Amino acid sequence: MNVSFGKFWKSGDPFIWMTGGALALSLIMIISLIVIVAANALGYYWPDRLVQVTLKDGTELLGQRIVSEPIPTPDTPAATVQSRTEFQVANRDLYGADFRWVNDADITARSFPAEALLFERWEWGPLFGFLTTVTQDGKVIAEGFARAWDKFQEIHPRTQETLERIHRIERKEIGDINYALEHARLGLKRIQTEERDPARAAKYVTALEQEIATLQHRYAEKAAELKTLYDENARYRFLVRAAGGKEKELPVAAVVRAFLPNQLSWWGRFKLYVTRLVEFVWDDPRESNTEGGVFPAIFGTVIMVLIMSMMVVPFGVIAALYLREYAKQGPMVRAVRIAVNNLAGVPSIVFGVFGLGFFVYVLGGGIDRLFYPEALPTPTYGTGGMLWASLTLALLTVPVVIVATEESLSSIPREWREGSLALGATKWETIRKIVLPGALPGILTGMILAMARGAGEVAPLMITGVVKLAPTLPLDAHAPFFHLERKFMHLGFHIYDVGFQSPNVEAAKPMVFMTTMLLIGIILLLNLTAIIVRNRLRNRLRFGTF
Amino acid sequence: MPPLHTDRVYEEELQQLRAKILEMGGLVEKQIGDAMTSLVERNSTLAQAVIARDHTVNYLDVAVDESCTRLLALHQPAGRDLRLIMTSLKVTTDLERVGDMAQNICERALELNEEPPLKPYVDLPRMADWARSMLRESLDAFVREDTELALQVCQRDDAVDKLTADIFHEMLAFMRQDPQAVSRATRLLFIAKYLERIADHATNIAEMVIYMVKGKNIRHISPPPASV
Amino acid sequence: MPEVEIRQVCLFYGSKQALFDIDLDIGRREVTAFIGPSGCGKSTLLRCMNRLNDLVDNVRVTGSIRLSGGEVLDPTLDVTDLRKRVGMVFQKPNPFPKTIYENVAYGPRILGIKQKARLDEIVERSLHSAAIWEEVKDRLHDNALALSGGQHQRLCIARTIAVEPEVVLMDEPCSALDPIATTKIEELIHELKQQYTIVIVTHNMQQAARVSDHTAFMYLGRLVEFGKTDKLFTTPEKQETEDYITGRFG
Incomplete structure (x- = not known):
């Protein structure tokens, strides 16, 4: 028994099971997160039928069924537990509430009136009812x-x-x-x-x-x-x-749009579904962000991530180049390296505060005094904006890029460097022609990690330029076209705002899931692009073994 | 002695090569001795035995050749080892020729035994002793890598040559005296020539030993240098 | 007159001395081989000739190395110029992760040659000289890493001679290659000898014996014996050399 267990232990099988199990657990958690988000999000825009319900007391309701659940009554046996159903009855301006719970036992009749209409309105949310004149x-x-x-x-x-x-x-x-x-x-x-x-x-x-x-x-x-x-x-x-x-x-x-949900064919529903999805992606938000689209937030997020990448990659790469290639390796460089690594662990809100204090007030305030004194006391750059938010995030993610770049620089074989130097190349020529191209896939990996980290950050943005509703995009037809001093919207902040700051949380819930999914999708898209670029490069650089 | 080889198999094979050369040398020396005995004592049986034994000498010659080829092909010898093998290749040829000389002496002895003796042999055994000792000393020099001894061997060659000339004149005198003696005298002259050749081969071996040890070629230099 | 004159060269790694008073003349258009056990300093000495040791921290070299009369160890010398005159082929074939063409054109481009026609001509000539042209002429723009190990090394030789150096240093160029590839490189060395002065470090004594005109035997940072290769391999003068070349070592 003992011998065989010892053998089993030595064979490494338990370890394989352990590692496999850990991986499976992580996968399950990630997949279930995505499934929950997707399930909650994707169903939201599917046009449901409108059911008309008559209750015992004669009240009539017209609405979409949201969810049914047993009524939590601890003392009754399970068989007699009553259930209740939540309906979205809409007509916020008429009823005062969008949703209503109904005990299933109270329902005397249900029907799906063909003439029931669903109006999507610019204001006050949807309206369910019958058109008379x-x-x-x-x-x-x-x-x-x-x-x-x-x-x-x-x-x-x-x-x-x-x-x-x-x-x-x-x-x-x-x-x-x-x-x-x-x-x-x-x-x-x-x-x-x-x-x-x-x-x-x-x-x-x-x-x-x-x-x-x-x-x-x-x-x-x-x-x-x-x-x-x-x-x-x-x-x-x-x-x-x-x-x-x-x-x-x-x-x-x-x-905005009116249709007869109870007369719609599947194809009609599908078309409507797609229209609503497109509207979600391309339109401006309505009703304090709980309806309409999130286009400004998508735009803000993408532009911010791109600006951040443009800032962070050159900075990180240059810093890593100095650390790895030029600095004399010693306790000083080691200390710097440790400091850089630790910087990655500083809470992001701290970066936000720093961004506010340094970028917004010091740099932005300075720019205002120098270049826009006529607008004062209204700040131009001296307030949160796209540029400062991007810079703050760049600062936040620069350790990631430095570490990844250093890693990939150190993986360039010494033979390549020596080969280049032996041909009479200077150190800079060697770095430019041999080392950097070889390290590019690693640098891009660093950029991917930085982008993923940056796109998901919210806290530092809240104090450096993100707003719940920006009147204008940071890109328009007025010269100089890019207005990086403007405040902008961001999907991550949008989620927080819609989910927790909205006056009508119940109605906004699906929106939170939709936005989350969209954010995940955008990060995935950005990363996939970077990964494809990286793999192209890698294939060009390293095939064959030696 | 140099330090032992790192490669034990190689070392072993080089030792075996040396041993074969020595075995061959010893055998050839014995052949000369026996050949001379058979001549002096008119012992035809012994002469026959010597002739029969030449096969063994030939066999050893081939064996040494093969060892050298193997060593050259498998170990790419350099320096001292290379010189040892080159020397062995030459020495084995010389020894084989010496073996042939012994056989020739025996053949002449058998022919002489069929006629009455011409005279008691004095110079020939002396010359044979000289030649034998030169051969022995050259082989000793080979074993001990003793260049002094090898040089001495080279220097003694002249004395043997002189003795050959003496015998030649003595035999000429016999032939002039008695035409009946011509065939026997000629045969004895042959034997003297054989012994002279043996001494030459011994000199060659000694010269090769000097090459083997010092890497210097003193062949075809006459007179031989006083020192190396 | 010798191409390279090495005089009294001592090299220190920090306080540890790695080379002791090396005196050596390397003949023009000859192959000189450095042999000796691992750690004897032969690669270090080789790397003194193109100052590649400068890359290592705490290295100090004293003495004099004159290349065609000019001092190599002069601290004010532009090492990139020196390295254009003294090419180097490494132990591990190190083609760059670029196309075959770009590998060979690397040196000339560094030298500032930009015209396509010149580069084409240099690339073709170098690949010819390195006896690899026939094998790669149809795929000059393929990645060099796709070639075999032996081809890698010949490509590296082509890359080295593309800048037309005076001296080509080879640091155990065949140690990673199979015998056939090794033979090709050795043939190539014989060819290159017509135009270049070659210094080769090798662990393989037979290789040194085959390809070189002169051989230097080094041991524990000292030059033990230097002489004509045939002499050194048949009748070396020093007991240490004899022991090393006959395999009686350690």
């Missing part, structure tokens, strides 16, 4: 479901086009005018503070004031146009009867 300028133009629905479908696209036009004017055209106005105002301010020659100052001031007047005139024109458009949209309204008899009248333009 459509009005134009206060006059009823269609009555009864069939005719009203036809009319609605006819009018709705027009209103959305008008709305799009309104958005364009508000965002783009008026935005441009405002931008120019701001510019002119700052110019005015600069002249007042800087220009010594009163004659010339007066000339500039006149010119600028004239420009401002023109701009204000154009602004007024646009405002008038806007008003016309708003008025046009306000003409069309429709009346909806919600379950329970309450009625609600609202403008057709307030609806």
